[in-house]
Amino acid sequence: MEQTTLHGASSPSPRLRGEGRGEGPFPGAETRGEAPSPGVRERADADLSPQAGRGETAPTSGTAPRFHSLTVAEVRRETADAVSVVFAVPAHLAADYAFEPGQYLTLRATLDGEEVRRSYSICTAPDAGELRVAVKRVDTGAFSCWVNDDLKAGDTIDVMTPTGRFGLAAAPGNGRIHVAFAAGSGITPVLSILRGVLAREPNSRFFLFYGNRTSADVLFLEELEELKDRHLGRLSLFHVLSREEQDIPVLHGRLDGDKVHRLLSSLVPAAAIDHAFVCGPAGMIDDIVPTLESLGLGADRIHVERFVSALGGRPRPPRVVAPDAPPAHMAAVIVDGKRRDVPVAEGEAIIDAALRAGIELPFACKGGMCCTCRAKLVEGSAEMAVNYSLQPWEIEAGYILTCQARPTSERVVVDYDQV
Numbered sequence: 112m113e114q115t116t117l118h119g120a121s122s123p124s125p126r127l128r129g130e131g132r133g134e135g136p137f138p139g140a141e142t143r144g145e146a147p148s149p150g151v152r153e154r155a156d157a158d159l160s161p162q163a164g165r166g167e168t169a170p171t172s173g174t175a176p177r178f179h180s181l182t183v184a185e186v187r188r189e190t191a192d193a194v195s196v197v198f199a200v201p202a203h204l205a206a207d208y209a210f211e212p213g214q215y216l217t218l219r220a221t222l223d224g225e226e227v228r229r230s231y232s233i234c235t236a237p238d239a240g241e242l243r244v245a246v247k248r249v250d251t252g253a254f255s256c257w258v259n260d261d262l263k264a265g266d267t268i269d270v271m272t273p274t275g276r277f278g279l280a281a282a283p284g285n286g287r288i289h290v291a292f293a294a295g296s297g298i299t300p301v302l303s304i305l306r307g308v309l310a311r312e313p314n315s316r317f318f319l320f321y322g323n324r325t326s327a328d329v330l331f332l333e334e335l336e337e338l339k340d341r342h343l344g345r346l347s348l349f350h351v352l353s354r355e356e357q358d359i360p361v362l363h364g365r366l367d368g369d370k371v372h373r374l375l376s377s378l379v380p381a382a383a384i385d386h387a388f389v390c391g392p393a394g395m396i397d398d399i400v401p402t403l404e405s406l407g408l409g410a411d412r413i414h415v416e417r418f419v420s421a422l423g424g425r426p427r428p429p430r431v432v433a434p435d436a437p438p439a440h441m442a443a444v445i446v447d448g449k450r451r452d453v454p455v456a457e458g459e460a461i462i463d464a465a466l467r468a469g470i471e472l473p474f475a476c477k478g479g480m481c482c483t484c485r486a487k488l489v490e491g492s493a494e495m496a497v498n499y500s501l502q503p504w505e506i507e508a509g510y511i512l513t514c515q516a517r518p519t520s521e522r523v524v525v526d527y528d529q530v
Contacts, residue, residue, distance in 0.1 A: 176473040212307035213278025219269035232299035236306035286314035294391030322366030368402035381406035440518035491523030
């Protein structure tokens with residue numbers, strides 16, 4: 112991906128806080144204690160119109176995403192290699208953990224003496240009264256294996272307040288057609304979005320094409336079938352299995368661009384689709400999105416969530432900076448209303464310089480995908496190495512991914528509070 116050069120923006124930016132946020136305490140809020148951690152990260156709240164707002168809302172400021180220590184209320188086995196985890200949210204933190212469909216949580220734990228952070232999508236709807244994520248085991252993933260094997264009810268873990276903008280602003284009075292293509296654990300944010308549409312848009316329809324190897328690998332199979340039966344005529348569910356024969360030949364094989372073209376040609380005319388969601392492996396996304404575009408769907412109707420960066424889900428290691436290296440730039444970092452100047456070495460990302468200076472800042476993947484480290488560049492200029500998550504309107508408004516942004520001016524000012 113080409114590098115992106117940005118200059119500080121002083122004009123108002125679109126507001127990212129969504130409408131209709133959930134309210135009230137979560138189950139267990141009154142009985143379970145919590146101890147706020149001094150960590151960071153609170154949501155860069157989203158406006159949740161699929162591609163993050165499209166600039167139709169007003170500017171706002173708030174606080175950076177923040178960690179709190181939450182108690183695990185339940186660990187439920189979903190498939191042989193996946194569990195879902197419910198967190199008990201105390202009443203005084205209920206507003207902080209209110210979320211919109213499609214958002215995710217970043218979890219933090221110390222494994223073998225090393226701090227590890229991983230992000231997992233929320234798989235429930237805001238009105239469900241619970242905060243639940245699904246974690247699928249990755250053979251080489253220390254965090255996912257630990258969650259699947261060792262995490263249990265009653266344990267405490269650091270959980271960042273919800274972030275992410277892979278979702279949709281509700282339009283209750285409109286009858287819209289939504290289509291989603293998910294594979295494996297890519298169902299988790301899609302399930303939340305699906306539930307939100309069914310609850311908030313009584314006149315809308317939802318077509319879900321869900322790819323897996325076999326029926327035994329299908330996450331939330333019973334829940335999906337229950338939703339389909341409850342919303343006959345509004346939810347159409349199609350399982351695409353690559354290692355299991357199906358009665359309908361087109362539903363056998365991998366969920367790729369060619370299959371999507373055939374499915375839409377026979378089931379859902381592309382011209383009728385209002386919004387399409389794609390979530391799964393990078394190869395699937397890179398194959399399906401061009402197919403949707405070739406069928407006439409504009410970029411504003413295609414919404415993508417990537418799960419794993421080129422680093423396999425591990426945060427990018429920071430550039431090694433010699434203790435006596437002279438600063439090439441200065442960055443003023445604003446977070447939680449406080450401002451601090453930090454030196455930035457040549458070629459060093461802004462967030463790495465700030466972390467090196469001991470400032471707690473929100474981050475997760477460091478691969479340009481999750482948008483957790485998003486901040487507004489209010490002065491100076493910077494260049495991002497990659498960007499998989501910021502939308503064009505955000506870049507125009509001056510937002511950057513601080514894990515990817517290197518200063519190109521002598522001084523920059525970045526504000527994490529302008530969410």
